[in-house]
Amino acid sequence: MFEKIQGHQTITSHLEKEIKTGEVSHAYLFSGIDGLGKKKTAREFAKALLCQDQRDKGCGHCSVCTQIDHENHPDVKIIGPKAGEASIKISQVREMISELSIKPYSGNWRINIVDGAERMTPEAQNSLLKSLEEPLCYNIFILITSHIQSILPTIRSRCQSYHFQPLSLVDLETVLCQETDFDKNTVSEVVGAASGSPGMALYLLSNSEIQKERTHFLRELYSLLKGDEIKVFTLAEVLSKDKATSQAILEFFIHWFYEVSLLLEGHPLPNHGEPNPAHRAYHHLLENEKNQAIIKTLFEMMATIQYNVNLRLQWEKCFIKIMKIQKG
Ligand SMILES: [Zn+2]
Structure with missing residues (x-):
């Protein structure tokens, strides 16, 4: 059964x-x-x-x-x-x-x-x-x-x-390859960010192209929050290549952390939006106070990139600060 x-x-x-x-x-x-x-x-x-x-x-x-x-x-x-x-x-x-x-x-x-x-x-x-x-x-x-x-x-x-324990990466990959039409490479890309949850992996897989890009950056940021220091530099390098992408991803990050803070405080999401598995997984990673401090840091970054600054350096500073906040 x-x-x-x-x-x-x-x-x-x-x-x-x-x-x-x-x-x-x-x-x-x-x-x-x-x-x-x-x-x-x-x-x-x-x-x-x-x-x-x-x-x-x-x-x-x-x-x-x-x-x-x-x-x-x-x-x-x-x-x-x-x-x-x-x-x-x-x-x-x-x-x-x-x-x-x-x-x-x-x-x-x-x-x-x-x-x-x-x-x-x-x-x-x-x-x-x-x-x-x-x-x-x-x-x-x-x-x-x-x-x-x-x-x-x-x-x-x-x-x-x-x-219920999360699935191992290998088991999760096997399940997704068996039960969906996504190819192995696409599946491999999401398993690391899915916290061992098939439901969350399916959510990440079903995103549109733009969402995929966002999901990619969110996943990188998620690794950073979990302590992967290399991401400070790799993320900063990719994001500093053009100002428009920087701005769009920054807005997305702010929006995302804002929604997480609503969930952490027990409020409904705007427009009656349902929290998706990714929201829930991230909100368990964060504490409300730290989440607020991260939002503040992202807003400071937003104010900074209006000017003609060294984007890479600013992103590095921003990510180092976020990492420090998360470490407490
Ligand atoms: Zn029956």
């Missing part, structure tokens, strides 16, 4: 065993960075529990499995932040709770999935806690989070916890 899940064999075999032995828990916590397949695993688990054709396995094509894939099965409730909203509102959690006493429509279980559980307000988490403490026998909760520290300890302690 979990054939569609890339990696995470230890977790999927545990889940398989729990179903076979009838030792299914009432609450699970799936944690790990975005794009690793946590929600997909939750869906496959639901199929294995509810499929009428292949009990304990999930056939993947009956009406139950199809409904679960389309997220409209009456016994599988999924909530997450609504489009343009930063958090999961208490009203959404209350609605989920109000349905817990309804007997399952077709199978033996009602599965309640909270996607982005770290984005539940503390009030919303507290209102869910009581249901976790006194579960009705047919209810299963699966909380999915990319930021386990934001989940109340009282909630964590009531869940069976599974931590």
Whole structure:
């Protein structure tokens, strides 16, 4: 049943065993960075529990499995932040709770999935806690989070916890080559920036040409933030070749870090934009204070390049400063 899940064999075999032995828990916590397949695993688990054709396995094509894939099965409730909203509102959690006493429509279980559980307000988490403490026998909760520290300890302690690890570069490359039409060279270019996340790699791969250039520079900057000092000089050299590119990339960097700061502060993105896997991966790399200092440094650079300056030297100074900020 979990054939569609890339990696995470230890977790999927545990889940398989729990179903076979009838030792299914009432609450699970799936944690790990975005794009690793946590929600997909939750869906496959639901199929294995509810499929009428292949009990304990999930056939993947009956009406139950199809409904679960389309997220409209009456016994599988999924909530997450609504489009343009930063958090999961208490009203959404209350609605989920109000349905817990309804007997399952077709199978033996009602599965309640909270996607982005770290984005539940503390009030919303507290209102869910009581249901976790006194579960009705047919209810299963699966909380999915990319930021386990934001989940109340009282909630964590009531869940069976599974931590999803990023894929190794080799595994990620293999998966992308098998499952997409991109050639090996294109795939190789993105795997390093994808933090071991297939979801993020796909996002990077599906960008347009301009986006590809931006993604390239962002990836270089990302390496720099992770401590690759050589990037200070290689990036400065490439960016100093022409002023227009310098300006465009600088604007892009500022925009990017601004969006990251919105996410770090829990605000929605402008124009109801959804954070993509890349946003999420970067925002875990940064702290709000450092991010603000980086934005300030980029604005200073913007002010500087209006003048006839040595672009290469200015970029080097800017990147060295950013590196120092990140190192703390
Ligand atoms: Zn099925």
